[in-house]
Amino acid sequence: MNDSDIIRNVLNGDQNKYSLIVEKYQSNVFRTVMGFVHQKENAEEITQDVFVKAYYSLKSFQGRSAFNTWLYRITVNLCLNFLNKKKRRKIWSLFTDSFQLPMKEKFVITQMEEAEEFRIVQKAIDSLSEKQRTAFVLSKYEELSQKQIASVMNITEGAVEQLLQRAKINLKKKLNRHVGK
Amino acid sequence: MQNIIEKFVDRERLTGPNPFLLTRVMTKITSPAVEKTILHPSLKFALVVGGLVSAVAGGIALGSTYSTRTNNEKVLCINDTQIENFGFYYTIGEE
Numbered sequence: 001m002n003d004s005d006i007i008r009n010v011l012n013g014d015q016n017k018y019s020l021i022v023e024k025y026q027s028n029v030f031r032t033v034m035g036f037v038h039q040k041e042n043a044e045e046i047t048q049d050v051f052v053k054a055y056y057s058l059k060s061f062q063g064r065s066a067f068n069t070w071l072y073r074i075t076v077n078l079c080l081n082f083l084n085k086k087k088r089r090k091i092w093s094l095f096t097d098s099f100q101l102p103m104k105e106k107f108v109i110t111q112m113e114e115a116e117e118f119r120i121v122q123k124a125i126d127s128l129s130e131k132q133r134t135a136f137v138l139s140k141y142e143e144l145s146q147k148q149i150a151s152v153m154n155i156t157e158g159a160v161e162q163l164l165q166r167a168k169i170n171l172k173k174k175l176n177r178h179v180g181k
Numbered sequence: 182m183q184n185i186i187e188k189f190v191d192r193e194r195l196t197g198p199n200p201f202l203l204t205r206v207m208t209k210i211t212s213p214a215v216e217k218t219i220l221h222p223s224l225k226f227a228l229v230v231g232g233l234v235s236a237v238a239g240g241i242a243l244g245s246t247y248s249t250r251t252n253n254e255k256v257l258c259i260n261d262t263q264i265e266n267f268g269f270y271y272t273i274g275e276e
Contacts (some may be wrong), residue, residue, distance in 0.1 A: 030198035
C-alpha cells in the first residue's frame with residue numbers, strides 16, 4: 001500500500017491506517033527534528049506534533065509534491081517555530097537557570113569534558129541562519145538529495161547548493177575559532 | 182574539522198524515537214478533540230489596546246479630580262511665652 005492509498009483510506013474515515021504513515025516516517029521526522037533541537041525529549045514532542053498536525057491537515061495535501069516532502073515541510077516549520085519561541089524565552093530561562101545551577105553543576109561538570117567538542121559543534125550549527133540550517137539538517141541528517149531539499153524548501157537546486165556551501169564555510173569558521181585554539 | 186561534524190551528526194542520528202511514539206500519536210488522533218478556547222489574534226490585539234486606553238483614561242480622570250486649593254486667609258501665630266521672660270530680666274536689671 002503506497003502513501004496515496006493510505007491517505008485516501010484515512011480521509012475516507014479509516015483513522016487506524018494513519019499508523020502506517022507514522023510507522024513509516026517516524027524515524028525520518030525524528031532525525032530531522034533532532035538536527036534542529038538536539039534534545040531527545042523536545043524532539044519527541046515535536047515529532048508527535050508533526051504527525052498530529054499532518055493528520056489534521058491531510059485534507060489540504062493535494063499530492064502536487066511527494067507526501068514525504070510535504071511532511072518534511074511541516075517538520076521544518078514546527079522546528080523553526082519551536083526555536084523562535086525558545087529564543088523569545090531565552091531571557092527568562094537565563095534568569096531561572098541561575099537558580100538551578102547548583103543542582104545541575106555536578107552532572108554537567110562530569111559530562112562537560114567529553115561533551116565539549118560536541119557542544120561546540122552544536123553551537124556552531126545553531127548559529128547558522130534558518131535557511132542554511134534547514135539545508136544542512138536535511139542534507140546531513142536525512143541525506144536528502146539537493147533536488148529533494150529544493151522541493152522541501154521551495155527554492156532552486158542552485159540555491160540549495162549555495163546554502164550548503166555557505167553553511168559549510170560558516171561552520172568551518174566557527175569551529176576554527178573554538179577548536180583551533 | 183569535517184570529522185567532528187560528522188561524529189556529532191552520526192551520534193544524533195543514532196538517537197531513536199520513543200518506541201511508544203506511534204501509540205501516543207494514535208491516541209491523540211483517535212481521542213475526541215478537546216476544543217481549546219484560544220483568543221483570536223485580532224481580539225487579543227483589541228483587548229490590549231482596550232486595556233491601554235482604559236488605563237490612560239483612568240489616569241486622566243484621576244488627574245482631573247485633583248484641584249489646587251488656595252487659602253487667602255493669613256494667620257499669624259506668635260509664641261509669647263519668651264516675651265514674658267525678657268520682661269523678667271528687664272525688671273532685674275533695674276533693681
